[in-house]
Amino acid sequence: MNDAVLVVGAGPTGLSAAHGVASVGRRVVLVEKQDTLGGAPILSGYAKLVPSGEWAKDAIGRMVKRVEDSPLVEIHKGARVTKLGGDAGNFNATLSNGKTVSAGAVILGTGFTHFDAINKPEWGFGTYADVVTTTQVEQMVGAGKIACPSDGRTPERVCILLCVGSRDRQIGREWCSKICCTVSTNLAMEIKELSPETDVYIYYMDIRTFGLYEDKFYWKSQEEFKTKFVKARIAEVTMAPDGKRLLVKGEDTLVKRPIVIPFDLVVHAIGMDPNEDNPEIAKVFGVGLEKHGFIDRDEQYTSTFSSTRRGIYVGGAALAPEDIDTCISHGLAMAMRAVGEMAASRHQRAA
Amino acid sequence: MPIHEKTLIDPQLLVQSDKLVVDGIDVSGHWNTMILPRTMTEYDPDFYETIQAFPGGENVHRCWQCGSCTNSCTMYAINTDFNPRYWIYLINLGYKSELVKDKDIIWQCVSCNKCTNICPKDVRPEGVMKALAHWLEAEGHTPKSRSTLFDEEFTRQCIERGRIEDTEVMFNFFRQTGQNLGAMLKGGWLRLLIERMNNVHLLRQGKIGKFVARLPLVQGFKMGWAMVFKPRTRSWGRTGEVLREYVEEQKRAAHAGIGSPTH
Numbered sequence: 374m375n376d377a378v379l380v381v382g383a384g385p386t387g388l389s390a391a392h393g394v395a396s397v398g399r400r401v402v403l404v405e406k407q408d409t410l411g412g413a414p415i416l417s418g419y420a421k422l423v424p425s426g427e428w429a430k431d432a433i434g435r436m437v438k439r440v441e442d443s444p445l446v447e448i449h450k451g452a453r454v455t456k457l458g459g460d461a462g463n464f465n466a467t468l469s470n471g472k473t474v475s476a477g478a479v480i481l482g483t484g485f486t487h488f489d490a491i492n493k494p495e496w497g498f499g500t501y502a503d504v505v506t507t508t509q510v511e512q513m514v515g516a517g518k519i520a521c522p523s524d525g526r527t528p529e530r531v532c533i534l535l536c537v538g539s540r541d542r543q544i545g546r547e548w549c550s551k552i553c554c555t556v557s558t559n560l561a562m563e564i565k566e567l568s569p570e571t572d573v574y575i576y577y578m579d580i581r582t583f584g585l586y587e588d589k590f591y592w593k594s595q596e597e598f599k600t601k602f603v604k605a606r607i608a609e610v611t612m613a614p615d616g617k618r619l620l621v622k623g624e625d626t627l628v629k630r631p632i633v634i635p636f637d638l639v640v641h642a643i644g645m646d647p648n649e650d651n652p653e654i655a656k657v658f659g660v661g662l663e664k665h666g667f668i669d670r671d672e673q674y675t676s677t678f679s680s681t682r683r684g685i686y687v688g689g690a691a692l693a694p695e696d697i698d699t700c701i702s703h704g705l706a707m708a709m710r711a712v713g714e715m716a717a718s719r720h721q722r723a724a
Numbered sequence: 725m726p727i728h729e730k731t732l733i734d735p736q737l738l739v740q741s742d743k744l745v746v747d748g749i750d751v752s753g754h755w756n757t758m759i760l761p762r763t764m765t766e767y768d769p770d771f772y773e774t775i776q777a778f779p780g781g782e783n784v785h786r787c788w789q790c791g792s793c794t795n796s797c798t799m800y801a802i803n804t805d806f807n808p809r810y811w812i813y814l815i816n817l818g819y820k821s822e823l824v825k826d827k828d829i830i831w832q833c834v835s836c837n838k839c840t841n842i843c844p845k846d847v848r849p850e851g852v853m854k855a856l857a858h859w860l861e862a863e864g865h866t867p868k869s870r871s872t873l874f875d876e877e878f879t880r881q882c883i884e885r886g887r888i889e890d891t892e893v894m895f896n897f898f899r900q901t902g903q904n905l906g907a908m909l910k911g912g913w914l915r916l917l918i919e920r921m922n923n924v925h926l927l928r929q930g931k932i933g934k935f936v937a938r939l940p941l942v943q944g945f946k947m948g949w950a951m952v953f954k955p956r957t958r959s960w961g962r963t964g965e966v967l968r969e970y971v972e973e974q975k976r977a978a979h980a981g982i983g984s985p986t987h
Contacts, residue, residue, distance in 0.1 A: 572767075572769045574767070580788070591788075592786075592845075595785065595786065595788070596785060596786050599769070599785070601767070601769060601816065601817060602788065602789075603817065604789065625764060627789060627810070627813050628764070628810070628813065628814070628819065628822065629732055630732075630762050630763065630764050631761075631762065631763040631764070632763065632764045632765070633763050633764075633765050634764070634765065634766070634767065635765075
């Protein structure tokens with residue numbers, strides 16, 4: 374029986390799980406494939422987080438520091454698990470850096486991959502410099518300047534297209550990515566703060582700012598920051614004859630008329646894909662994937678956060694599109710599951 | 725080819741010409757009917773502020789298009805072209821030309837306020853309908869409404885004299901709204917009103933003494949006197965002037981930056 378817990382992935386989920394396990398005095402081995410801890414919020418350079426409004430580097434930075442400062446957490450950066458043997462209570466993992474790890478339980482906080490907007494070519498990403506993703510705008514906000522990549526001008530008019538890589542059977546993304554509506558309304562406000570003269574339009578099918586995000590983000594962006602919401606699924610983005618502005622074509626569903634509106638900057642609210650490494654993760658850890666390619670889970674009510682393999686837990690955006698706050702809760706819940714299960718088997722042995 | 729969704733075709737966009745040459749090819753005759761594109765190519769993101777400047781329109785920007793107003797609307801039940809939800813959307817995106825197309829029905833709102841009661845975002849659509857009607861009026865798209873003309877006459881007398889003379893208000897109102905006073909005195913509600921106020925039924929019953937005794941002679945005399953001499957309320961002085969200035973000031977403040985004449 375091994376008392377350590379192997380945590381894979383050092384994003385909000387993994388960091389929270391690692392802290393949780395360490396907080397009850399158990400050893401943690403944290404493995405992160407990148408050279409930096411923090412996961413998507415840090416690696417992709419998110420600006421202010423929803424809903425706290427704190428800068429990602431501060432908020433997630435504290436989570437990283439807490440784990441780095443813990444004497445019970447052994448961290449392997451730039452490393453992957455290449456092999457996992459053994460069973461629940463007694464796993465043996467081999468890392469890509471040659472080290473081997475023994476662990477009683479495994480927690481997968483392997484997260485997601487941003488949808489690559491190039492897979493919707495009709496919306497111009499990859500064709501026109503001024504078509505960008507929400508992640509890029511996050512980085513602009515982080516840098517304190519909203520500008521068109523083509524020539525650096527401040528956009529007079531920006532549109533955000535929702536559901537890019539979400540709710541789209543055509544490209545096999547049948548899920549709602551859950552957070553893009555809130556992220557987009559938040560970005561609309563941040564754009565307006567940095568550039569008060571810029572008008573921001575959001576093209577939507579529905580607005581899904583769930584829970585408390587409704588009035589704090591959706592209503593606020595509309596009522597206090599003049600964000601305009603247009604019900605239209607855009608058909609295509611092309612270049613205007615002036616070679617400068619982009620033409621956004623679609624149908625305004627509510628007036629039943631075609632629209633061709635010029636914009637300076639078009640933003641894709643990209644969704645959350647299953648982690649592109651999931652096929653490999655499934656093979657290495659022997660866990661199943663659900664039909665969309667996210668990691669599958671066992672019965673949820675009494676075997677919470679279990680993957681399809683005993684002793685391996687999965688949570689956060691590895692399960693499905695998820696917001697950061699929920700990922701953090703999942704991490705802590707998985708820590709509870711892992712140490713609880715190990716304690717139970719120790720009692721059994723003692724009896 | 726048959727035209728589907730005919731309702732979407734705006735008659736103003738149908739163009740017919742006796743002789744039509746397209747790209748050097750004569751297509752006169754059978755092919756001479758063309759439909760101009762109905763594509764929208766611009767927004768006016770600040771237009772909603774114009775509507776907000778009219779009383780009642782303050783919350784128009786809150787709308788999220790749930791359609792509760794239209795579903796609860798008394799007028800919509802009679803005429804499905806009466807669609808507050810749609811007009812609020814047009815206001816928020818600044819589709820002015822589309823709004824003007826409905827100028828002849830927007831004023832029909834009966835102010836039952838069911839929309840305002842049901843609205844989950846507190847847009848107060850009834851107020852928006854009023855603001856919109858007033859904007860159409862201010863821009864000259866619709867003639868002044870009868871209630872506006874009445875208010876104007878009423879206010880004019882108040883400000884000039886510190887009091888109103890009912891008969892004069894009514895006479896001027898009838899004149900400004902083009903109602904034929906002679907015809908109304910001959911028949912209709914005005915004749916009925918005067919007859920009943922003066923107990924004409926007593927005359928018809930042959931009770932001439934009673935009729936004469938009850939004739940409001942003093943009031944009649946006062947009415948005539950006021951019509952001719954237009955007395956002002958005591959010590960009215962410069963009050964009217966001050967009031968007028970104040971009202972103008974308030975109007976200017978409320979419609980600052982609109983650039984259109986207010987009523």
